[in-house]
Amino acid sequence: MFSAKAKSEVLREVVDVISTLVDEAKLNLNKDGLSVKAVDPAHVAMLDLSVGKDAFEEYSADDQEMGVDMDKFKEVLKLAKAGDIISMDYDEEKNRLIMSVGNITRRMALVDTAGMSDPKAPNLNLPVKVTVRAEELRQGIRASESVSDHVALICSPDGFEMTSEGDTDSVNLKLPKDLLESLDCKETVRSLFPLDYFSNMVKAASSAGSITMFLGTDYPVKMEFTISDEKGEVHYLLAPRIESE
Amino acid sequence: METPFSELVQVCKALESTTKRLEKRRVLGEFLQGVNPDEISPAVLLVIGRIFPEAESKALHVGWRTVKKALGPGKQATLFEKPLSILDVRRSFDEIAKVSGGGSISRKTNLMKALLGRASDDERETILKNLFREMRHGVSEGIMLEAIADASGADVNLVRRAHMLSGDVGGVAQVALTSGPSGLERFGLSLLKPVKPMLGELAESLEDVFEEHSTGTALEFKYDGARIQIHRKGDEVGIFTRRLIDVTASLPEIRETALSFPAKEFLSDGEVVAVDGEGKPLPFQDLMRRFRRVHDVDEVRKQMPLKLYLFDVLYVDGEMLIDEPYESRWLRLSELAPDYLAERIVSSELGEATEFLERALEAGHEGLMAKALDSPYRPGHRGKRWFKVKPAERLDLVIVAAEWGYGRREGWLSNYHLAVRNEERGGFEMIGKTFKGLTDEEFQWMTDRLLSLKTSEDGYTVLVRPEAVVEVAYNEIQKSTHYDSGFALRFARIKRIREDKSPEDVDTFSTLKSLYEKQFERKGRLSD
Numbered sequence: 001m002f003s004a005k006a007k008s009e010v011l012r013e014v015v016d017v018i019s020t021l022v023d024e025a026k027l028n029l030n031k032d033g034l035s036v037k038a039v040d041p042a043h044v045a046m047l048d049l050s051v052g053k054d055a056f057e058e059y060s061a062d063d064q065e066m067g068v069d070m071d072k073f074k075e076v077l078k079l080a081k082a083g084d085i086i087s088m089d090y091d092e093e094k095n096r097l098i099m100s101v102g103n104i105t106r107r108m109a110l111v112d113t114a115g116m117s118d119p120k121a122p123n124l125n126l127p128v129k130v131t132v133r134a135e136e137l138r139q140g141i142r143a144s145e146s147v148s149d150h151v152a153l154i155c156s157p158d159g160f161e162m163t164s165e166g167d168t169d170s171v172n173l174k175l176p177k178d179l180l181e182s183l184d185c186k187e188t189v190r191s192l193f194p195l196d197y198f199s200n201m202v203k204a205a206s207s208a209g210s211i212t213m214f215l216g217t218d219y220p221v222k223m224e225f226t227i228s229d230e231k232g233e234v235h236y237l238l239a240p241r242i243e244s245e
Numbered sequence: 246m247e248t249p250f251s252e253l254v255q256v257c258k259a260l261e262s263t264t265k266r267l268e269k270r271r272v273l274g275e276f277l278q279g280v281n282p283d284e285i286s287p288a289v290l291l292v293i294g295r296i297f298p299e300a301e302s303k304a305l306h307v308g309w310r311t312v313k314k315a316l317g318p319g320k321q322a323t324l325f326e327k328p329l330s331i332l333d334v335r336r337s338f339d340e341i342a343k344v345s346g347g348g349s350i351s352r353k354t355n356l357m358k359a360l361l362g363r364a365s366d367d368e369r370e371t372i373l374k375n376l377f378r379e380m381r382h383g384v385s386e387g388i389m390l391e392a393i394a395d396a397s398g399a400d401v402n403l404v405r406r407a408h409m410l411s412g413d414v415g416g417v418a419q420v421a422l423t424s425g426p427s428g429l430e431r432f433g434l435s436l437l438k439p440v441k442p443m444l445g446e447l448a449e450s451l452e453d454v455f456e457e458h459s460t461g462t463a464l465e466f467k468y469d470g471a472r473i474q475i476h477r478k479g480d481e482v483g484i485f486t487r488r489l490i491d492v493t494a495s496l497p498e499i500r501e502t503a504l505s506f507p508a509k510e511f512l513s514d515g516e517v518v519a520v521d522g523e524g525k526p527l528p529f530q531d532l533m534r535r536f537r538r539v540h541d542v543d544e545v546r547k548q549m550p551l552k553l554y555l556f557d558v559l560y561v562d563g564e565m566l567i568d569e570p571y572e573s574r575w576l577r578l579s580e581l582a583p584d585y586l587a588e589r590i591v592s593s594e595l596g597e598a599t600e601f602l603e604r605a606l607e608a609g610h611e612g613l614m615a616k617a618l619d620s621p622y623r624p625g626h627r628g629k630r631w632f633k634v635k636p637a638e639r640l641d642l643v644i645v646a647a648e649w650g651y652g653r654r655e656g657w658l659s660n661y662h663l664a665v666r667n668e669e670r671g672g673f674e675m676i677g678k679t680f681k682g683l684t685d686e687e688f689q690w691m692t693d694r695l696l697s698l699k700t701s702e703d704g705y706t707v708l709v710r711p712e713a714v715v716e717v718a719y720n721e722i723q724k725s726t727h728y729d730s731g732f733a734l735r736f737a738r739i740k741r742i743r744e745d746k747s748p749e750d751v752d753t754f755s756t757l758k759s760l761y762e763k764q765f766e767r768k769g770r771l772s773d
Contacts, residue, residue, distance in 0.1 A: 041340045042340065042356055119325075192319060
């Protein structure tokens with residue numbers, strides 16, 4: 001059993017976070033809310049999302065899995081304006097999800113979840129934790145996008161830095177310690193990442209005020225932020241590009 | 246458990262290490278039996294270097310620049326230490342093909358980098374060979390189809406037929422191995438689903454054509470346009486290119502023409518030519534522009550009208566015609582579309598045929614097609630039942646070595662190794678050999694000339710300083726692993742000795758390459 005109502009903007013955020021990495025996802029539902037674990041097809045990035053039932057206007061569910069096509073969700077969302085309530089009901093008999101917005105009802109076929117296993121996050125020891133205002137990161141990404149397709153995230157006890165080096169030009173965003181929300185860093189670390197992945201992840205954090213990153217040297221970055229008025233929690237993991245000596 | 250990609254790499258290596266067709270078949274057959282059912286199709290396509298089935302219009306659109314960037318400094322790590330599987334590679338290619346719009350190059354680069362990052366050195370090499378469709382293990386679709394027959398126990402002709410009709414080797418393999426012969430029998434011609442067109446082999450001369458087509462031949466203009474097949478099923482029309490891409494939306498006038506024919510259902514084969522306001526044929530590139538056009542079609546339609554020439558019909562109102570002889574198909578076509586027939590004559594008289602060829606060339610067409618009157622329509626088949634007849638083209642080449650002749654040519658250096666100049670790497674690269682075209686006096690003259698340029702000799706071949714330039718006629722440039730240039734000339738013969746030209750005047754590798762590419766502007770790139 002699954003039946004819920006949510007504001008369109010809440011659902012939109014959830015969909016954005018998931019579709020950044022995958023086209024189809026398995027929603028794990030239980031009485032307290034929903035969660036999604038997914039890896040992108042290239043195995044470069046991973047998502048662990050949980051949304052508490054408080055994020056919804058109404059919510060009730062039994063333990064169950066539901067395979068959904070994110071594009072179909074987006075189609076429904078296109079019909080809604082901010083503030084509209086979208087209702088979702090699981091039709092057990094036909095294995096469909098019934099979504100309604102206004103006077104429109106969409107009955108959508110679900111995706112087989114047989115091939116979708118919950119990925120296990122690798123064990124990582126990331127020595128540095130830094131919290132940056134999301135707007136600063138977005139600005140840095142905008143500056144980098146025309147220069148290169150990768151970005152280096154660097155942290156030292158003095159602050160956080162983002163650099164992008166192209167063939168001819170380079171871009172650098174420097175945030176000294178006092179402009180950061182928080183910094184826990186004893187050594188300088190640096191890892192390089194594919195910019196499109198990083199950029200899409202930051203874009204998915206559209207309503208988050210700040211993003212916390214856990215970093216190492218030539219190690220994945222773990223990003224944490226909240227969505228849906230802090231009732232949803234997102235963990236992204238992104239594998240680095242290893243620079244050759 | 247998904248089959249590791251490394252197994253496929255090993256298979257490619259095994260294929261590379263043997264030149265024996267039967268051994269290749271054995272290696273492939275065993276491999277196909279070993280993979281999981283859902284891996285058969287991707288595995289088959291990856292082995293032959295195809296990535297996507299011919300019948301799908303999907304393409305990676307990854308250029309050399311993107312690959313170079315993906316190979317560039319740094320390696321993309323992944324989150325898990327999991328060896329690459331055949332399906333992983335397939336999924337990555339699917340993912341890359343899906344990317345479009347702004348920022349797609351960098352997205353493709355990053356996906357490619359992620360794929361290459363997971364690959365071992367050997368795997369990386371195989372992936373790159375796939376990207377450039379140069380597997381270098383000599384396994385064509387032909388051998389693959391035989392191996393599919395071996396592995397499934399189905400008759401090879403049944404396998405070939407299914408492939409002709411579906412244009413998808415991977416899909417055929419999957420059906421053959423999972424449902425056997427009865428599954429293959431279900432492949433049929435279905436309207437609105439493209440079939441691979443029948444193709445012609447290049448003829449060296451009209452004389453050769455007449456010898457081969459002893460029971461009679463029809464000569465048609467070979468139009469310098471694009472091959473299309475038109476399907477009609479009631480009010481629905483589907484128009485497909487030689488590469489089986491759907492271009493119905495770009496060619497509304499052809500659709501209207503098809504709807505005017507006096508048959509509710511048919512499948513016809515022909516050529517469209519773009520013409521200017523005065524009806525003169527336009528360059529092929531302009532026609533391609535029309536093919537790609539989906540928006541404002543009405544606008545271009547006025548600027549660039551199309552002419553339709555039909556030359557075959559495979560199906561009319563419930564009647565399958567592919568096994569009927571050419572001549573009776575032509576009669577059916579004459580009833581179906583009398584106003585759109587390709588220009589043709591039935592003749593086995595050299596003088597008349599030569600005149601007809603000249604007429605075709607004068608009108609700006611490519612040459613002629615010669616079709617045996619009793620030939621059935623064999624989708625996807627290229628053979629001697631249909632011939633292309635076109636005038637030779639010429640290149641100035643230098644002789645880099647020559648072989649001592651035997652028989653009538655004994656005592657002369659007579660088989661000449663021909664080379665182009667590589668202006669980038671320096672030096673000369675071989676593109677073929679010929680002993681044709683010289684008179685006895687010229688053979689003697691050339692032998693003396695080459696001996697004066699000799700640098701070494703092994704009793705069989707004489708290597709010479711590259712100084713003797715000859716003008717060489719040929720009918721086609723092909724890809725080849727025989728020669729270091731990577732290309733070979735078909736039907737090369739010497740037209741003239743060019744003592745007036747120096748090695749610096751010899752045509753360059755890049756000229757050769759662009760001539761090769763130009764052939765495809767006309768032909769489209771199919772499985773060959």
